[in-house]
Amino acid sequence: MADIYLDNNATTMCDPEVVQELMPFFSEQFGNPSSLHNFGNKVGFAIKKARQSVQNILGAEHDSEIIFTSCGSESDSTAILSALKAQPERKEIITTVVEHPAVLNLCEFLETEGYTVHKLKVDGKGNLDLDEYASLLTDNVAVVSVMWANNETGTIFPVLEMAEMADSKGIMFHTDAVQAVGKIPMNLADSKIHMLSISGHKLHAPKGVGVLYLRRGVRFRPLLRGGHQERGRRAGTENTTGIVGLGKACELAMEHMEYENTEVAKLRDRLQEGILAAVPHSFVTGNPDNRLPNTVNIAFEYIEGEAILLLMNKQGIAASSGSACTSGSLEPSHVMRAMGIPYTAAHGTVRFSLSRYNTPEEIERVIEAVPPIVAQLRKLSPYWGENGPVENPEEAFAPVYA
Amino acid sequence: MWDYSETVKEHFYNPKNAGAVGDANAVGDVGSISCGDALRLTLKVEPETEIILDAGFQTFGCGSAIASSSALTEMVKGKTLDQALEISNQDIADFLDGLPPEKMHCSVMGREALQAAVANYRGEVWEDDHEEGALICKCFAIDDVMIRDTIRANNLSTVEEVTNYTKAGGGCSSCHEGIENILTEELAARGESFTPNAVGKKEGVVRLNPKKEEAAPAAAKLNPVQRILKIQQVLEGLRPALQADGGDVELMDIEGKNIYVKLVGACNGCQMAAMTLVGVQQKLIEELGEFVKVIPHTERPVEIAGA
Missing domain, CATH: 3.90.1150.10 (Aspartate Aminotransferase, domain 1)
Known part of the structure; x- marks a missing residue:
């Protein structure tokens, strides 16, 4: 048997169709997407297609709002550290006690760097108290980071409402949606979510690729500086196989x-x-x-x-x-x-x-x-x-x- | 997943002596439900000889906790209480062909259950002196409490000292950040501040088996004339290759470590000039056995050029 x-929720099998789609990018399509010649050019178009497919599953307004990263953790770190860097006068972060270590451990480290971290409590069923949340939304807060759905229990958080509340106070809102993307329909264009993290391997794409959704106009400071990739927002040669695979995986997840x-x-x-x-x-x-x-x-x-x-x-x-x-x-x-x-x-x-x-x-x-x-x-x-x-x-x- | 030995797996899948001994006359309860493992050991002891006739365990815990409990009961049966007390936690781990470092506490729990049961039989009060903290060094299975106690007892102030006293951090060294954080707190508590280079000791990776690093053979010290000749000789050797590309290099001046050259022909102003300079510099460093810097003559500070 x-x-x-x-x-x-730990990881998923790479869909055979995803594997088929990405295989050529290990061999004949090996070019650097930044290159002008034919070798790179085709790869560049494949990445563009993948970006649009991610845009579709998120319901994002622009494909330039999609930044490819190496994993969900990188997307989380990039989002939170960017918010702090862009708003040095704001020294507080709001998150929850049930976040993934990708956010919690970063926040605990930031506490040692002098930031104040408010961790929203949950009740016996894992639900948040939005009154407690509302009381913490002040001008000192640089960013709110709340997961869309909890990885251990699957409990869904009201991130759309929480994003509205943060946005109305002029506070950046990030959500770690690695468990939710592909399972919960999304239309970020109609939301007030400013930043969102995806992890490829949670939705039948390969490991080693992720996405940070960054709403147009939200102030941003890159984590990795260097080359011009991802419009200068995430330097480093593109993980072409991973990106192409994630694009296909998003297509399949929509279906x-x-x-x-x-x-x-x-x-x-x-x-x-x-x-x-x-x-x-x-x-x-x-x-x-x-x-x-x-x-x-x-x-x-x-x-x-x-x-x-x-x-x-x-x-x-x-x-x-x-x-x-x-x-x-x-x-x-x-x-x-x-x-x-x-x-x-x-x-x-x-x-x-x-x-x-x-x-x-x-x-x-x-x-x-x-x-x-x-x-x-x-x-x-x-x-x-x-x-x-x-x-x-x-x-x-x-x-x-x- | 854990790398459990076949013996651990066997004792987990088919534990020996599971359940309480019916007519037990010694009971030892140890463990911590918050940590997720707890063990009750029941023994039937023959009063005249103090020989353990039967042993049984009830364990709330993971695979290695159950395997350690099973191993313990097998090991103590037929021994006298005094003989049984000589069993160390390492003996339990050895009986199981080893335990992962994160799981060594399971064998400690077994030994403590035995001590508690013997104390119970003899009508003594067993005092647990074991306190468990978060595992810091995975190479040598050293926890937070052990490191803090050792720092306090010996007034330690550097990572190197902690390694020397506890072995923590002596392996892969990836726990050094954790040790530094502990040192920061402990030193603050005694009114000092942690500085990585405290008491002039060298910080950093502690090598248990230091590899002998071959020191680069020191180039025989050249006198100034020999040095100039050597530099010229190296440049002469490079010229044919440069000339083949339509360029050339010429020595203009030497100022300590700065060697001023003139790039001529195709090399001059070409975008590859910088790379050519790096190549020339590399060659000179190898041949001279000392660090030098190769600089285009055109970038020479004016006052020096005029001097």
Whole structure:
């Protein structure tokens, strides 16, 4: 039996059509797009086409608003650092406690450089408090950076509304949309979003290519200076294969947007319902009423995530976990902790993220495989008795050091 | 993913002695639910001989935590309590054919569970002296708490000292930023400030096995006349190639490290002139064994030219 891949929020398979499209740019189309001659010229046109395809999926007004970068992290760093550089008098940043490390770790570093970072809190379902947000929008704020959708839970944030609020106060608004692009229809021309990050490999393009959308007229300072590429806004010879691949991937994502929101969402719902029905003491984290169509995050209480993943992997099922161990850190996922999920559950969270390649048969296999794995690990757990959790689990087993 | 040994995998997939021992007379609970691993060890000890007749574990934790627990129970069975206490966390890791550095704490947890269970059997109170911090040096598995304690105990002030005392930072050196941040905080706490070159010690990459770098053979010291002759000889050697391109080079003056030349013919004013100069300079540096700068005669400061 073939392995089952349910870790598409980590990365996706490069679509075979994307691979086919980009292959010639490794061989016969090797020219430098900046060159005048035929070798480079054709490559230049291919990049132009890719740029338009990215423009389409974002609903951007101009194709010159698309800047190709190397990844989502580069786009995030470029956006935030540009806002700070362009407005040196503004020393505050607004973001959320549940951002991706690409934004959070940069912000934590900026704190050591003298900036003040406001991290918006979330409630138990991962939703933001817009009143708290409104109260922080002052003239001291250089940039707001809020993800469009959370990578761990799939919870969607009201970025369109938040961008309007920032824009009306003259504050730059950036969104890390790496999980959202291709799954949520966008029309940035009608929005007040100033900057937006894309990562190619999250939507079936290759790794090593990303995009920063930069609304025309928004003040900008490049991260990489040097050559004239990307109109001088991102120096460095273009990653032609990656860019061509991303262009094709955006085209395909447009075609599959509806499928993603109907069929993939159905598979996800079936997976969730099947597992919750068969596994006691498990629950969905995040906001099930407002999340990406492909994502479900389930907490299995009293057991640890890495152990679950290893046993699933043995059966050829790939997913990911918010446990401390899978990341090599000491704390479970900051997203789970921010939502107030207790430790006994946070370490046992498993994220299943689907794609258009998953089939109903695969989902049924996973629904069958997971319950015995959970039961097997609970048998080993000091928090679990014969047929359920021990009484007052946190008191019955309170190890010596905390 | 982690690079687990086959033995770790075997003990995880098919753990030995899982579950609590029914008539246990020693129990040790250790671990930390916030960190995501916790272990209860139950032992059945024969009172007369203090031999461990049976051992069982219940573990909340990752693959290596479960494997370490399984290994521990296998290792202690049949030993006396005193013999069992001699098992170190490294012994547990060795039994499993090694653990990744990030996972060594799982073996520490096993050893502590054993100490706690023995203390419980003997009616003693077991004091945990272990505190775990964020892993800083992945090469040698040294955490934040260990580095801070060592800095405080020994009044350390440089990355090099931290490496010498704890090994942290002695491998790939990518954790030096983290160590510097810790030093900055610890020095601030004792009223000093961290300066990378404190107490005149050389900062930077600490090499455990320094490679002997071949020093460039020092060119025999030339006297001024020999030096001029050598420079002329090098330029003469380059002229045929330049002449083939319709150009030429001529030595005009030598002022210390500055060698003034005149580019003539096709070379003069050509956009390749700068590259030609770099090539000439490179050749001269190689032949003379010293750094020199080749400068077009036309760019010579006027006062020197007139002097």
